[in-house]
Amino acid sequence: MRRFPSSSGVKSAGLACLAALVASAAAGAAAARHVVETAASGDVQAEFSYDYDARNFRFSNVHLTIRRGGDVLVDGPVRPLSRYASVWPAGSKKSVEVLSLDRNPEPEVLLDLYTGVAHCCWYTEIHRYVAPANTYLMLVHSWGNTSYRPADPNRDGLREFVSGDDRFAYEFTSFSGSTFPVQIWQYHAGRFVDVTRRFPRPIRRDARRQWRWAVAKGNRAGNVGPLASWAADECLLRHCRSAFRQLDALRRKHWIGHGWDATPRKFLRHLRRFLQRTGYLR
Numbered sequence: 001m002r003r004f005p006s007s008s009g010v011k012s013a014g015l016a017c018l019a020a021l022v023a024s025a026a027a028g029a030a031a032a033r034h035v036v037e038t039a040a041s042g043d044v045q046a047e048f049s050y051d052y053d054a055r056n057f058r059f060s061n062v063h064l065t066i067r068r069g070g071d072v073l074v075d076g077p078v079r080p081l082s083r084y085a086s087v088w089p090a091g092s093k094k095s096v097e098v099l100s101l102d103r104n105p106e107p108e109v110l111l112d113l114y115t116g117v118a119h120c121c122w123y124t125e126i127h128r129y130v131a132p133a134n135t136y137l138m139l140v141h142s143w144g145n146t147s148y149r150p151a152d153p154n155r156d157g158l159r160e161f162v163s164g165d166d167r168f169a170y171e172f173t174s175f176s177g178s179t180f181p182v183q184i185w186q187y188h189a190g191r192f193v194d195v196t197r198r199f200p201r202p203i204r205r206d207a208r209r210q211w212r213w214a215v216a217k218g219n220r221a222g223n224v225g226p227l228a229s230w231a232a233d234e235c236l237l238r239h240c241r242s243a244f245r246q247l248d249a250l251r252r253k254h255w256i257g258h259g260w261d262a263t264p265r266k267f268l269r270h271l272r273r274f275l276q277r278t279g280y281l282r
Contacts, residue, residue, distance in 0.1 A: 032052060032053040032058075033051070033052055033054075034051055035049060036048070037089075037095055039096045039097050039098040040098055043069045044098050044129075046066050046067075046097075046098050046109045048064055048078075048089075048095055049062075049063045050062040050063065050089065059087065059088050061077075062078040064076065064078050064109075064111060064127075068129065073129075081115055081140070085115040085116065085117070086115060086116030087115075088113060089112075089113065090114060090147075095113065096112075097110040097112075098110075099159070100158075102186075102187060102189060104189070106129050108128050108129075110125070111124065111126075113125065121142055121143065121144050122142075122143040122145075123140055123142040123143060124143070126138070139192075141185075143166065145166050145180075146163050146164040146166055148163040148185075149162050149163075158186070161184065161185040161187075163182075165182075165183045165232065168180050171274060172224045172228050172260060172267065172271070173224050173260060177259070178225045179210060179225045179226045179228075181203075181210070181229040181233050181236070182196065182202050183196050184199055184202065196236060197236055200237060203236050204233075206229075206233050210226040210230035210233060211230050214227045214230055221257040222258070223255075224256065224261075227247065228274075231247060231280075232275060232278075235275055235281050235282075240275070240281050244268070247268055250264075251265065256268075
């Protein structure tokens with residue numbers, strides 16, 4: 001992933017990770033093998049390990065160890081998000097990293113994981129060192145049906161997480177017809193902050209892509225997903241009013257397709273309420 005992802009691009013990238021795992025399972029040896037990934041920064045070292053059974057496409061004994069200054073501060077199994085989930089490595093990229101995500105020079109340990117079902121969910125564990133207790137606290141951020149890619153669009157030397165807004169999945173149509181407006185996150189002192197509005201250039205880029213998909217020849221019947229994401233992007237750019245005027249013009253020309261809503265007029269009402277509820281329309 002080398003570019004700011006559109007909503008569909010993020011979804012495709014995540015699915016590509018899953019496809020890479022499936023392909024490796026088909027090509028892998030029958031016997032389970034032990035895999036160890038390591039990462040380090042300064043005096044912090046992280047080791048992520050698991051057993052991989054290629055024949056049954058199964059991951060087991062998933063384990064994380066964190067050492068700081070030679071002392072082992074984390075050493076135990078990686079727990080699934082729920083009783084129904086599994087713990088898989090992130091896919092085709094390395095799952096563990098050690099780097100500083102904010103102005104604090106103390107590095108965080110990142111662990112990118114997947115729950116092991118059809119197309120959801122990707123998530124990241126961030127382990128932050130707490131000096132008074134000489135221990136690590138863990139934060140889990142779920143990306144949902146999308147993955148993320150690391151970027152530094154403002155060139156300040158700190159990582160941004162470029163993803164897509166998973167709240168749009170299934171909201172207006174099926175998953176295959178859903179797209180996700182670009183969403184950009186930063187990590188600060190133990191929490192993730194949505195900073196998408198600070199980066200108008202990738203928002204405009206995503207809006208153009210969503211619009212092209214929505215009005216493309218042959219896509220009119222199922223275009224409510226990209227139309228919803230396009231409207232969200234336009235609202236982030238403070239163009240909500242003109243966006244809804246344009247959507248209403250499409251409705252009058254019968255250019256809005258079918259989704260969960262019975263009519264295009266109901267879709268537009270649904271979209272307005274949803275954008276208000278999710279903070280796009282202020």
